[in-house]
Amino acid sequence: MSRILATAQAEFRIALRNRWVAIAIVMMVLFAAVLSAAGSAPTGELGADKLTVTVASLTSLAVYLVPLIALLMSFDAIAGEVERGTLALVLTYPVRRWELVLGKFLSHLMVLALAVVAGYGVAALSAFAFDPRSIDGLDALVRLTWTSLLLGAAFLGIGYAISALSKRPGTAAGLVVALWLILIVLYDLALLAGVVADNGGYFSKTLFPLALLANPADAFRLFNLASSGAVAAAAGIGGAASTIPPVQALGSLVLWSAAALLLAVGAFRRVQP
Amino acid sequence: MSRILATAQAEFRIALRNRWVAIAIVMMVLFAAVLSAAGSAPTGELGADKLTVTVASLTSLAVYLVPLIALLMSFDAIAGEVERGTLALVLTYPVRRWELVLGKFLSHLMVLALAVVAGYGVAALSAFAFDPRSIDGLDALVRLTWTSLLLGAAFLGIGYAISALSKRPGTAAGLVVALWLILIVLYDLALLAGVVADNGGYFSKTLFPLALLANPADAFRLFNLASSGAVAAAAGIGGAASTIPPVQALGSLVLWSAAALLLAVGAFRRVQP
């Protein structure tokens, strides 16, 4: 345990000195600020309180941004240490590989948490400033916050696995961004194309909900959608939220975070520094 | 000149061995393929040939992907060499700093060119397969190809500058992605918010077109959309495209590529290995 904490502390310090903490926070805050500014401008009064509306927008933001930040922090974690040559020495210490991964994971999750809380905080504050009823949306905001961290955890794990499997950080950077594009952007596109082509057959009925659950980003979206009660009206893939119980989506998210970490540890075990 | 070529060749070899060439090509081809698959779905086409429609979609794809690939290739170029310790030695050789930058630039542009040609090629082939009239859109495709490289050049330059200014590749990676988000997404989002808030006033009339010209990604998009009426129609932008003369957009793009390279060289000059 103390070994994990030691690693986490050192990694956090490095993240701080590399300005990663600053970059992550600025990125989140900037986006959240722009979104809550732009999102409210043309809309005018809606039925819901302002914070609920903001949370809705923030969810879409989180699906893009949280995995991106997580992957960017993690791609260097193992490949970088191998290239720099610092890994070999650490591995001769009586620290288990999973402890190292966990240590890095904790520190990166911490950075993510800071960024997420800062970003969502700014958005929430601006919501409160404009609409005191926003207190109603606090629930949704809290849920969004911890699920964002779960989502981040899953992608941190995936990032570590890629970092461990690719020999060089440059390669890892490319792979990680490619993966982001595939999981976050292409995946849904492909599913939609499949559903349309299949026209209500086996794929749509059986595989499609499973495929949605299989992608942590989709699971995250579905869970937040279903919980915020916006399902009935959701378009696109979100429409499936009614077919998939929130608890399953949450389960997938939790499972993914755990599985990704296991995957990372597994991949790391195969690394020869 | 031979020094530039020598650098370019070595860098290209490294990109090849780091799988960057493969990653870039796969990324472009995958997206282009999905796009032309999705593009054949039944939405309005309004008379344009298939290739023209494809070019319109490829333009928005390129706005995302080309800067991303360019930045990902470039962020490591200088900070990575500093960290690895290979830069100091090279700098004692009778090679000027701008020659080094240019060498890297050429090789990375080459990688980008391969990816772009492969990706657009796939899209073009599928367009021809479905619609022989596609020959009408060939012009637009060619224009898209070389402007994509110009756009890539601009972002390569920016990436080098960031790489030179940030001490560590980890920092550079974060900055580069943050910049991508800002220039590609937030910038336009902010402009959009501005246009909405301003409601047809001075900002929309005067500043907005200038602001669009000032961003290479926007300049690229507008140039491609405005240069062909068919593409503009397919993209839905219609006559509005002519608000900004194509020659101005192209000028901005060219200027940006040049300025970014100069910026990169300038920043690189300040690096102490």
Add this chain to the structure above:
Amino acid sequence: MTILTISQVTKRFAGLTALDGVSLAIEAGERVALLGHNGAGKSTLMKTILGLLAADGGTISVDGHVPGSQAAKALTAYLPENVAFHPALTGREQIELYLRLKGEPVKKAAGLLEQVGIADAMNRRIGTYSKGMRQRIGLAQALIGHPKLMILDEPTSGLDPVSRQEFYSILDLLAHDGTAILHSSHALTEVEARTDRIAILSRGVLVANDTLSALRHSAGLPIHIRLVAQSGQADEVARQLGGTRINGKRVDLACAPEAKLGRLNDITRLGSLVEDVDLIPPSLEDLYTHYSRRTVQ
């Protein structure tokens, strides 16, 4: 008590046998120097002992434990040949991290850094350290805890002469307390004085493994005597002693180890003809070359 037992270890890389049936054992308190040409397999052997590389054949036991097991790692210290640390951390932070990973109290950091002589730079980032300073951080971390086995890959590379001596003194103390030490080096003069046993690797094969004197004896290399004659007397000296005249003043002789005193007697008998005498025993370098070359052929 045998701390490290290596038997018949083989390690192959793509198309290259880096280690070929290497067997070696080290007792507690013993200092063994591992010599060999570049690419001989020294670092590979060390990484195999540490469990960083998996051997393709043979077995290794670290005080009865498998390499890379928690138990083995707990009692081993390692200094890699290309020691590297995170440039953004300060020396102190880095050592504190290692202390915590070994389960030692972090307050020992200052003492360790003092011991390797960089106490005054410990709050600067490692990125600003000179090469030798970095190497010292490496040494400091290898000294953490009370390792039963130390694996040091070129530990003195980059160290200045004074700190080398200090470092070897620390090693002596550790060995005295029962630590088994395996270290590689290309600085043969140092090794000569500071080790109990010498192992020589050549192209992955262990070609020598004995004490220095035993190696010297079995090699039977000649001793060199270098004379400086009175000016103009070099020819005369060379004639009388049967040596080789090098230039106007110098005469060189070679003799078997057992004939040394007799020859010295001959020399002093020449009286004022001789201005200066130097005795040059077969150096470790000669021995090393001798053993190394043997297998290469």
Add this chain to the structure above:
Amino acid sequence: MTILTISQVTKRFAGLTALDGVSLAIEAGERVALLGHNGAGKSTLMKTILGLLAADGGTISVDGHVPGSQAAKALTAYLPENVAFHPALTGREQIELYLRLKGEPVKKAAGLLEQVGIADAMNRRIGTYSKGMRQRIGLAQALIGHPKLMILDEPTSGLDPVSRQEFYSILDLLAHDGTAILHSSHALTEVEARTDRIAILSRGVLVANDTLSALRHSAGLPIHIRLVAQSGQADEVARQLGGTRINGKRVDLACAPEAKLGRLNDITRLGSLVEDVDLIPPSLEDLYTHYSRRTVQ
């Protein structure tokens, strides 16, 4: 002809003066060794000469050119202390790149790699090289072209003893052809034999700059004589010669350089009481310590 002129160079890092008014000149064909403790400023001085770092004061001229200018770079070769190459390139590709950067034909690569003894590994990626092999690539690139000035930062670090010798032979040849060589090293024994002049840096200050013998002379350090007595006779020998008995057999004496022959006479007169004699002149290490310490205090 003076190739390198350094005058009053000062370099400061945040809160630290790495070089303090250093002046040094090197002639064509001269080999100068730069010694100094870790962090003394050796590498900093070299980087300043190369234009990699900008000096905060003083001037440097490389054959009349400003450091870092194209002209200066064209006639300079450099080997950094932490030599690093792109792991994905093969040794040959890497050297070919350097050849092209220097404007030399690429077909020279094979010859250079042969010269540093890694011809058989040249088509493997540098990532798979051993430490010494990487250093050899570094040497190979430093030998490209006909540099007028070579700056070598610990060139033999990581090299095995045999290749060290070979490397110094190459240096000798280059020096003979008029190349000025400034190299730093912590391996004093090598430096001793292979340099024309020795410069010692201590905490950024140049504390010595002369030939070895001149330094030795001005230091006036004693010579050590080490005797092995017949068993049981050590006390007797020590008594007669006035030395220190070390253990049952060994007796050590020290004497001023000029008294050496007289003492030897005394010893041989003891006849069979003495079993073995070794003469130990003040080593470079002693000199180095002498000069280094002087300023530190």
Add this chain to the structure above:
Amino acid sequence: QPEASAPRPDPVAMTDNALGFYCQMNLKEHPGPKAQVHLEGLTGMPLFFAQVRDAIAYQRMPEQESPIVAVYVSDMGKAKSWEEPGADNWIRADDAFYVAGADVGGGMGAPEFVPFGTEADAETFAKQHGGHVVRLGGIADEDVLAPVDFKTDADGNFLPPETTPSK
């Protein structure tokens, strides 16, 4: 939508061929005041409207094809008659005085805002036909955008526009 600040194009004389933007019919077949709206990028080719009301609605509608650079309306004070509102007597919509709520329908039969170049003319018209005088800014969005309370017969059939209000 406020009018843009860009250089304002001049009004275009109404030809016999001018078509109403919404109904695509000949303007000269419909009585009452007309309007023309100039859009950015379509110099010299304004959209014509068969009723002033439609033009104001077009301007106020939240949907814009292109930015509007100018709006002109007929000065009914200079019109030959109600049937012939005139081809050249255009005034800026911003400068006009409108009579709202008069007892005459516009060219298509919908309630009309009858524009005049001078307040006096407008007052005179209002005295004859009822209604009151307003400026452009005084016309609320709902007045033009809300569903028209059209005159119909008992069956809900539209009544054709009446002709000439006696002057």
Add this chain to the structure above:
Amino acid sequence: ETRQVSPGPQALANAIAGAAPGDELVLERGLYEGPVEILKPLIVTGLDGAILRGNGTGSVIGISGENITVRGLAIEGSGSNSTDIDSGIFVRETARNVTVEDNFLSGNLHGITLHGAQDVKVLRNRIEGRNTGHVNDRGNGIYVWNAPGALVEGNEIRWGRDGIFANVSKKDVFRGNLMRDLRFAVHYMYTNDSVIEGNVSIGNTLGYALMFSNKIIVKDNMSLADRQHGLMLNYANNAEVIGNLVRGGTTAKCTFIYNAHKNRITGNRFEGCGIGIHFTAGSERNAISGNAFIANQNQVKYVGSRQIEWSDQGRGNFWSDHAAFDLNGDGIADSPYRPNDLMDHILWSQPAAKLLLGSPAVQLVRWSQDSFPATLPGGVTDSFPLTEPISISVPARFIALEADAIAEARERSMTDDDPDNLASH
């Protein structure tokens, strides 16, 4: 009694004058002089090749009596006075029980004018209007003014201004006519309680322009390759628009609805236009369901802050761009369809923002809108989108004509002198 008439000076006028009420005049092949006026009950039948040519003033045939039939004649040479409504056949207010069938009218200002006459039948005539000069100077194919009970069926109308222009009329039936190369195929003004059924409009500026009209039934018509709108409801109330096909080629709007209330629009297919339906604010209580919106660039353009539901009793419309799935297979997609999002609203209200089209920012806004309806502005929602479109088959003959029309329209838009361009920007 049947009388044979042969060509000769004033042959027809003399024959009419000499005929007894109820006679049939059979005109032999040849050229006859007009104009003529028919005041008494008569049947005038032209044999193949019988041509009646006016002298360029007034209408060629005036009909002002009862029980009159004119058929089989080629009629040409009317005057050009639009105030007098010069026509090929002019049926006056006094006429009763008149049938005009199987004639070929060409080059007249108006083809057939029903001016105040009741219960006239206009059947199977071929009318070719003028094809020169400005469109607005031409006349209509069939002009129906205040002619209740008119039946216009099976005619083919080409060139001229409008195909059938009904003004201030009621209880008319227009059925099965083919109209091409006109301004409007069918133009309704102040015409109530009427039926437009099974007509085909190809290559006109505007297909069916229904204005200021009440209770019209528009059923099973086709608009193929019309350029501006396929169907326009401009101040049209209580219409039933059912089973029509609007298929665009270069068409700006399949349907344009301006200030029209309480209409029922169902079972139509709107395909391939710039905008499927343009729905302006101020149109209320229209029921829109069961239609198919296929491959329109903008399926719906509606700008308003109100939420409108476009479905009826759990059945909405088919939307070709709705990437929806139907997991339970009931023919209703599982997610609702919203044709317009915030981005559309921004683009429509701030045309300058069009410059941002295709940029990631716009896609980001669209994407978040898609996922989070809470942020949607007002607009159309179809809560029960259909998964199958209705299909309407088009006879091969029309498909060929449609292709020609599209090709011609493309050419027009290239040459830029197209008056349509003005409004289509």
